[in-house]
Amino acid sequence: MTEKIVVGVTGASGSRRAVDWAAARAIARRQHLELVSVIGGAIGTVGEGSVLAAAQTATEELLRDEADRIAAEGLVVTTRVATGNPVNVLIEASEDAALLVIGSDYRGPGEGPARGSHGIRIAAASASPVVVVPDFDVVGERSGVVVGVDGSPTSEAAIAFAAAEADRLGEPLTAIIVWTPIAAPRNALMVVPHAYREGMEQSAREALSLSLAGIRGQYPGIEIEEAIAEGYPSAVINELAESARLTVVGSRGHGVVRRLLLGSISHEVLQRLATVTAVVR
Template sequence: MRKHILVGIDETPESQVALHWAVGAAQGRGLPVRVIRAFLNELQRWPGTALEGYVPPEVPRKKFQRQLDEAVEYARDRLGYDGASGWLAQEDPATAILTEAPAAELVVLGSRSPNKLSAAFLGSVATAVAAKAPCPVVVVRHPRRTGSIVVGVDGSELSEDALAFAFEEAERTGQPVKAVHCWQPAEEAGAPATRQLREVWLADSLAPYEEKYPAVRARAYVVGDRPSVVLTDMSASASLVVVGSRGRGGVAGLLLGSVSQSLLHHAQSPVAIVRGGAG
């Protein structure tokens, strides 16, 4: 079965940004787009309101269908008629997206711009999907732009998947890669020697990808600071930040790593959460 780019939409401007980003990603990959507009009526969301004499407000299904149709039409105008399909799902948005995620190559979601409120709380849909989807998830809040693809590297298998994703995206988009390894020196006296060893290790880690993707320009950075701080700062000029995630589905999968969580709240560029094996 042919893979596709899966994108969730609603009535917010951020979901339109996500739709545009998803269509651009589909064009670069030669894949179709699958659009989901999910909703719950009030009784489904709050069963306790089903009291005698209570009449819930009518669900504006026609409005939701119109939003879906407009999104699918936008994608078809750019990808062809067979390049887009849609599903009006009467269920929780995160559940609907996760139901279709196994058939997707990539899931794209919108997120509100960072401010004092959204920095403290990210929508449950983006959090749940990023933690549990079996494929990479990109959370966007700004239109697509040029700039380096920043990828966090820590030597784990997960960061290898993130590196593979970053180099593949860089080859498609023509953007350079910035591979970043962060550490916090335990003893300042030994820091210079330790940094040099880490720089050699990072260069060796990048070598196979530079050989596989010779057209991609790549630079390595070893920074003595917390990954969440460094990657967030670098996101200001990046087109994408890529990190691995240890989410595993079920209850455990509801929790993302601290770096992933911080980036979803604070990054100024789209963030790609890459699960193990996704590369």
Template sequence: MAEKYIIGVDGSQHSRAALDWGLKRAAQSGASVELLHVADDSFLSESVAFLSEAQEASERMLAAEREYALESGFGGTITGTAVVGHPIGEVEEASKRADLLILGAHSGNKFAGSFFGTRAVKIAAVAHCPVAVVPAEQQDDPKPGVVVGVDGSDSAKRAIAFAAEEASFRGVPLIAVYAWMPPLTPGLEYLWSEELVESQRLAADEAIAIGTAGLASRYPDLTIERRIVQSPPVAALLQAAEDADTIVLGSRGRGGIQRLLLGSVSHGVLQTLPCTTIVTRAS
């Protein structure tokens, strides 16, 4: 069955960047597209008249974005949904019927002092399908490639599988990154001998080999670049993103409070968003 992409639209520059990215990808993969506009009812009167007016405005916005999509030359199946409600809840529900959810990154949605960060971070944490967050400002002449972190966790394994399929589909290199740091205890740094550091490097070699095992046989034409970096994970991924146009991250899970937490690495990369970043679905 053909894939279905849902693209969040609101007419902004950020939304248009996501729409352009999603339409291009859908054209390549043969996926159908559903545009989704949610009129935020958080500050609206609950009266029937106000809600009706908000619904009409949402439908007008959706119609304008659908027209933009058609004028762009997209020839695939395209539908639209306009609703009034809470954006995160509505988008989470919509993600149940999608294979990929595509959102623009709104820098204005960063909440000062908020532990949860941007709206995209929240949605990525609760979505039922992978979520692609597309920055409005793209890199100048980006190098094609897909970056993924390796750390042995279940979420990383899911991310690696998605990233390998993505890189193979696009015919671009897969850059697998394993970041490590020696435990730093103030005042006890002298206990780290060269032998102990070397043992950590050997453990890193083993970890990245295990993390990418089987990919070469599954995708014989895929170029896999394995990088072991002595650096904090977020910094390592951001550095690797200088040689790629996509990062794939793993979501930690959806149970209890965890459903609102992606993990510090995914959260940190999304807050910076150096390039299009895809967060894979938690099991």
């Protein structure tokens, strides 16, 4: 596997946070960075050449400045300016990358509408895991890594990614599995039957235990908390993520416990980023 981390770079502050996050990971994991910036909007109209040339020059300067800003001993950084649709370019770049990192302009609840249409499209089609970095600080009082679990192969990959990041960051890992009651017309089930709840919780507990079986031995130094909740997965995960440094979710998981982390859940988590969020396929 390649040891390259690709970072999508723009002039936005969220992009700078993404570059910083990727640089810290690259240094810790001895990976190298490729900073990619995309010039879009060209349609071949008359007089477009001079505009493209100016955009190329400004973009190259932006990438040089970012490379100089994160320069560190042992960190290899390359830059590339591409033209075309930014989403398509970054998806293509993910094909030979270990990780794709992008920034978001979302600044948290109460700071404007949900964001993430580009991030969702990139995460849905990327060949590598995608990390989306919101435009707010996730250090300080925040701690821990949260991973959504559903017992699927994709969920296993998410757990492995989350455990490696918890080990790198020296943070505890919370593995959360969420079960959702059967949908029914309003007031049809005023109280969920006790036996049904016990059965769902037991199924969730077993799936979670099996999913974490190998991780404890592989990472004996990290604290792992198992959590089971009733509710809607994206809401539960984002609530935990509000105090975490990193959240990890799988994409298109279909596990032994139904209605857990489906593809739509990872998308909903990305729409309202509560922290740095990784989507693992």
